[in-house]
Amino acid sequence: MTATVAAPETRDSSVARRVPIIRGYRFELVKLLTQWRVRVLIVACWLAPALFVAVISQQASLPVDTLFGRWMHATGWAxxxxxxxxxxxxxxxxxxxxxxxxxxxxxxxxxxxRHLLVAVRSPRRIFISKALSSLTVILVLVIGLVVSSTISGLLVVGNRQMIGLDGHLLSPGSAAGTVFLAWLCALAPTLALAAIGLLGSVALGRSPMGLLLPAVVALAMQIVQQLPVPVAFRLALPGYAFISWNGLFTSPAQLGPLLIGVIVSLVWALVATGLAYFIFVRRDFTNPSHDGSGRLALTAGLVPLVVLLGVTTAAVAPVTGFGSGIDQDKVQRAVAVEFAHLYRLQTKQLNRADVTEEQLQSAAECTKGGDQVAARGPGNDWRCVVSWHIPGVEAAGSAIYQLDINPLGRYVSDGDGPKEVNGFFLVRTPSGDEPNPLWQFDGNIELLPAN
Structure with missing residues (x-):
């Protein structure tokens, strides 16, 4: 009797293993980094902000129409x-x-x-690899913007305290943490635009519109944000977190609009990425002339995003309401609080006896367009009369301000007398001669209903 030994089972060599996601990710990342266009963007994001901040900070004329632009001489965190x-x-x-x-x-x-599919053998892994590699490059670009502008500002101007959007002072440490938190919050709408870019790249193929889709969507959102639309619709747009970080620079921080903006942006990022994946895995790659999904791009791309906009608007409406979010009480409260903070700063700069906000008892009476229109909504026809008390002085002080409030809740106050209080004159500060802090100042009104 002879014994037989069974031969070990062998895998069919004709069956190729799928490429792991990590290898596909590295391959796609190398492909991106070898493109001259991407390399130029990386160098620009790591060098251009430093040059921009250094040049602007040394100029006599500052971008006062830009938020925090008027403080670029005073602190490196601006x-x-x-x-x-x-x-x-x-x-x-x-x-x-x-x-x-x-x-x-x-x-x-x-x-x-066809070559990529033969090599990777999985549309799902291709999609994940490309999405992760593009996200990695975008993060590198954003980090470059933050690091470059911050280092330049600190080296050129210095690590100094900063004035918030309600007039309170932030220490250098608090300013640093708040600035980096603002940039971190801006990542949410960046991810939303990146997901819309993935969707356009998948659905529109080699069409130039796919490449331009995130920029076109961002431009459309900017236009809408400058219109007098209901606050619920404003917060439902995925780019609102690019604006709502302003609320971090008030005390207490206006976290409601910021949290809504971040959550809405992340929801848009997830939905747009899911739609891009849905279209991609159902694409016909056997026809080289077919670079899009035709009707599927409309039914599974555009229509769901329009529905998402309606759903998010309806979801935030109970919290935000449908008005402009700007009314007389909010304006009066914001101006009075900011005036009190800046009055104390002016008192310190002029070496006068310090007073507290409680002692000042500042109040503001604001009207819009005289008595002819209701005192609500944006406009450049707001007028506020601020009154305050100084301990030991019976007569109350008063000052007039002209306000320009935009639909986003940001306002610019321009002093209209008396000159010795809110007129233009220079005040000596540790950073040099600076304009009177009560002359012109920026502020921010929270668009959500007051608690």
């Missing part, structure tokens, strides 16, 4: 915030367009989908 305002409007939408908006469309232009 530079990163000025750049954040610019980046939220222009730089970040453009960066997401060039990275996320092109990560899938580039394969259509080069005609390399």
């Amino acid at each position: 530079g990163p915030l000025v750049l954040l305002g610019f980046s939220g409007s222009w730089a970040l939408p453009l960066l997401t367009s060039l990275i996320a908006g092109d990560v899938f469309a580039s394969e259509d232009r080069l005609g390399t989908w």
Whole structure:
């Protein structure tokens, strides 16, 4: 009797293993980093902000129409915030367009989908690898913007205290933490725009509109934000967190609009990414001339986002209401509080006896357009009369301000007398001669209903 030994089972060599996601991610990341356009963007994001902040901080004329622009001579922490305002409007939408908006469309232009599918053997892994690699590059670009502008501001101007949007002073440590938190919150709408870029790149193929979709969406949202739309619709847009970080610089912080903006942006990011994945895994890659999904791009791309906008508007409406969010009581309260804080700052700069906010008992009476229109909503026709008391003086002091309030709740107060209180004159400070803090100042009105 002879014994037989069974041969061990062997795998069929004709069956190829799928490429792990980590290897696909590294491959896609290398592909992005080898593109000259991406390399130029990385160098620009790590160097251009430093040059921008250094040049602006040394100029005699400051960008006072930009939030925190008037304080770029006073503190190095104003530079990163000025750049954040610019980046939220222009730089970040453009960066997401060039990275996320092109990560899938580039394969259509080069005609390399069949080769990539043969190598990876999984549309799902291809999608995840491309999405993660584009997100990594976008994060590198954003970190460059933050680090570059911050280092430049601190080296050129210095690590000094900063004036908040209600006039209270932030210590250098508090300013640092708040600035970095503002940039962290801005990542949420950046992710939303990146997800919209992925969706456009998948659905529109080699069409230039897919590349431009995040920038076009961001521009459309900017236009809407400047219109007198209901506050519920305003907060339901995925880019509102580019604006609501302003509330971090008041005391107490206006966290309601910021949290709503961040949550809405993250929901948009998840939904848009899911729609891009849904369209991508159902695409026909056997036809080289077919670089989009036709009707599927409309039914599974555009329509769900419109429905999402309606759902988010309805979801936040019970919290925000449907008005403008700007009324007489809010304006009077904001102006009175900020005046009290800045009055104390002016008192200290002029070496006068210190007073507290409780002693000042500041109050404001504000009207809009005289008595002809209701005192609510944005406009440049607001007028406030601020009154206060100084201990030991029977007569109350008063000062007049002209206010320009935009639909986002940001206002600029311009002193209209008396000159010795809120007129233009220079005050000696540790950082040099600066304009009277009560002359012109920026503020922020929370659009949510007052508690």
